[in-house]
Amino acid sequence: MSDTHVPTRMENSGQDASLNKRKQVQGSFNYFNGRGTPGLNDLTIIEGTSPDNKTYHLPVTDLRSLPAPLSSYTHEKNGFQIVRQPLPISPSPASVHDESVMTTEYYPAMTTLIKEALGARCAIVRKHSIRDIPSWAPIGMDPKVGFEIKHLAPFNIAHSDYTPSGARGHFRAMREPDWCNDHHTADGCASETEREEFFKLRREIIDAEDRAIAEAGIGPEVIEEDTQPRGGHWEWDGTNYDGPRYAFFSVWRALETVRRDPLAVMDMSLPASKKVEFAPLTRTYRNRSKCVPYYYSQNMMIRPIRSGDSDSGFEEEDDGQGDRHNWFYISEQTPEEVYFIKFFDSEALVRRGRGDDSLQLLCPHSAFRVADADDAPARRSVELRIWCVW
Structure with missing residues (x-):
């Protein structure tokens, strides 16, 4: 960490100009x-055991x-947003589990x-994850259950959770009307009226997507065991869609002040972020409760910028114009500082079809290791994945 003390507070306006000098740490990222x-x-690849994974040491601002x-960053401009809210539950392990x-x-x-921050009409939680152990080593990764376990370690592979088709895959896989009941998002979480509105809008969204796909001359989705998906929304670029805007977010917060394995986000408004390339990792899902019996989703794994394939030696100062990824984090992030990290936004694809790429589609992110922090307490954090419809 930097030897210069940085005040731990939400806003930094009014500080002496000398304290506004860019401060960075060196972080280890896997790509x-x-x-x-x-x-x-x-x-x-996501277990971290693939020979195609490689560690890079990069500055993080x-x-x-x-x-x-911090409140000036928005998901529409930057791909992430930071809002302030007191933690509404006890942070004790007994409470969060x-x-x-x-x-x-x-x-x-x-x-x-x-909903209040983004002006969304409705919001439904898909799932949550608790990260409160320092390493995957004691538990491993069972492909049959994925991340459906109670205690997770920080995920330090650069990624964005879904391609557009990967997000749609989960959205389309829900089975009405019992999906919310089985995922504990019914009474006590979302009212019957809220659930009915969400599923009504979901049907409108899928119908509008299917119309746009047909108008584009794309055939129906082809689902065959143990093959890559094709057809349907997998080959559609999201343009000419006229249904309700919808998006998928991670709502991420620390449960205690972060001392190790902080979360980094990429500012998608910077020129270097336009050079981000992804490798699509397609995954199949079978017999998920209250979902269709078999479907695909797809993760986005970030590829390194190939400027000599250097592992290190990046400049300590950068203005976002260079040939490397620009990673940012909140030092000693507190439970009151909440990230909205965007996975997908239908409106971004519509605008791209019109030649406007100013609205961000997603936000790459990753936990990262900082030297000399391994003896600090394990990071405790919680993430909710939330569908929003406008």
Whole structure:
């Protein structure tokens, strides 16, 4: 960490100009470095055991050290947004691992927060994850359950959770009307009226997408066991869509002040971020409760910028114009500082079809290791994945 003390507070306006000098730490990130497309269900990539994964040591800029207040970043311009809210539940392990506390207290507090902050018509939680162990080593990764386990470690592989088709895959896989009941997002979390509105809008969205896909001359989605998906929304670029705008977010917060394995985000408004390339990792899902029996989704694994394939030696100062990824974090992030990290936004694709790329589609992110922090307490954090519809 930097030897210069950085005040731990939400806004940094009014500080002495000398404190606004960019501050950085050196972070270790894992990237997918393979030249080709990952194989279907190649979970070695997300386990961190793939020979195509490679570690890079990159500078990470502390957002607190920049002149702009944290509240000035928006998902539309930057791909992420930071809002302030007191933690609405106890941070104790007993509380956050209590399904009832999470679904009847934390979920509704977060859906209310994101609706109010973004002006969304409705918001429904898909799932949550608790990260409160320092390493995957004791538990491993079972491909049959994925991340459906109670205690997770920080995920330090550069990624964005879904390609557009990967996000649509999960959205389309829900089975009405019992999906919310089975995912603990019914009464006590979302009212019957809210659930009915969400599924009504979901039907409108899928119908509008299918019309646009047909108008583009694309055939129906083809689903065959153990093959890559094709057709339908997998080959559609999202343009000419005229249904309700919808998006998928991570609502991420620390449960205690972060001392190790902080979360980095990429500012998608910077020129270097336009050079980000992704490798699509397609995965199959079978017999998920209240979902169709078999469907695909797709993760986005970030590829390194190939300027000599250097592992290190990047400049300590950077203005976002260079040939490397620009990573940012919040030093000693507190539970009151909440990230909205965008996975997908239908409106961004519509605008891109008109030649306007000013609205961000997603935000790459990753936990990262900082030297000399391994003896600090394990990071404790919670993430909700939330669908928003306008």
